[in-house]
Amino acid sequence: xxxxxxxxxxxxxxxxxxxxxxxxxxxxxxxxxxxxxxxxxxxxxxxxxxxxxxxxxxxxxxxxxxxxxxxxxxxxxxxxxxxxxxxxxxxxxxxxxxxxxxxxxxxxxxxxxxxxxxxxxxxxxxxxxxxxxxxxxxxxxxxxxxxxxxxxxxxxxxxxxxxxx
Numbered sequence: 001x002x003x004x005x006x007x008x009x010x011x012x013x014x015x016x017x018x019x020x021x022x023x024x025x026x027x028x029x030x031x032x033x034x035x036x037x038x039x040x041x042x043x044x045x046x047x048x049x050x051x052x053x054x055x056x057x058x059x060x061x062x063x064x065x066x067x068x069x070x071x072x073x074x075x076x077x078x079x080x081x082x083x084x085x086x087x088x089x090x091x092x093x094x095x096x097x098x099x100x101x102x103x104x105x106x107x108x109x110x111x112x113x114x115x116x117x118x119x120x121x122x123x124x125x126x127x128x129x130x131x132x133x134x135x136x137x138x139x140x141x142x143x144x145x146x147x148x149x150x151x152x153x154x155x156x157x158x159x160x161x162x163x164x165x
Contacts, residue, residue: 013100020092027086038075041068071131078127085120
């Protein structure tokens with residue numbers, strides 16, 4: 001291989017790796033968010049478990065435990081699929097550089113790996129959406145933190161004769 005071929009080929013591969021690099025950055029950021037959410041769910045679970053049995057609010061709080069366990073399960077699955085997407089993306093970058101080094105065609109393999117990485121990332125986002133939905137539904141239940149918002153009074157109704165004509 002000549003030096004000119006190496007530089008041109010390497011620069012082409014580097015420019016092709018930018019999309020997987022952005023995906024890898026998104027995956028890493030998402031994993032950080034997912035772990036933070038999982039930690040919050042775990043902390044809530046532990047704080048409810050630590051309530052004394054004599055506490056009258058303990059029974060109401062313990063009713064949230066199954067929801068918290070399901071939320072944790074969703075977060076575990078989201079983290080799993082995000083990490084799998086990250087691994088697939090890393091493999092994509094490695095294969096792209098190896099194919100450039102060994103002068104193999106990599107377009108079809110790169111496209112397939114990118115599709116798989118995006119599908120795995122999509123699975124992670126679906127589990128995150130399920131956890132967010134469950135969190136939202138629990139927050140507006142009678143026992144959740146958002147119950148305070150559920151007790152707000154609706155805005156006053158305007159009569160037809162209040163100046164709107």
